[in-house]
Amino acid sequence: MTEPVVGRRERKKAATRQAIADAALRLFLERGYDQVGIRDIADAADVSTTTLFKHFSGKEALVFDQEQDVDAGLVAAVRERVAGESVADALRRYVLAHWLPIAGHPQRAEFVALVDTTPALRAYYEQMWTRHTGTLGAAIAAELGRPADDLACLTLARFVLDIPALTSTRPDRRAAVETIFELLRDGWNERTG
Secondary structure, X not given: OOOOOOOHHHHHHHHHHHHHHHHHHHXXXXXXXXXXXXXXHHHHHOOOHHHHHHHOOOHHHHHOOOHHHHHHHHHHHHHOOOOOOOHHHHHHHHHHHHHHHHHOOOOHHHHHHHHHOOHHHXXXXXXXXXXXXXXXXXXXXXXXXXXXXXXXXXXXHHXXXXXXXXXXXXXXXXXXXXHHHHHHHHOOOOOOO
């Protein structure tokens, strides 16, 4: 599969969006979420507030600028898996490739602290994760020929989405991810507990 050619305009839009998100995160980490206004972010990114709102729906969305990419990536991992690969194995591959590098990012602890200590961000995060669960659960269900609200598919989706939180403090995050996927693939039994 070849990557689509991205035109100059799309590259400029993506660069502007990234500059806004980077400026917002820098300011939020420096000053605190509630002490930074939209105008501050626009000025730091050298854009108008109108341009900022063309790229982001609101202040909370600036913190979670990769939200749409996460949704799309999870769905693609399920739908575009190689022939014969299980849904769980495709999601395992995705988590290892995409979330392990994020877990090791030098600003991760600061980012998590920002979200955890800011009620508006915590609420947005929970709503976002619920949306991701619904989207991923529906994609899994579609692949398995089940109803979009199938409980088993939604449960798998939720556990996969909780992997970053469950593994972030483990000394060997890769081994922790593998352990969780082994449990998801093979199921719980009293010998593992």
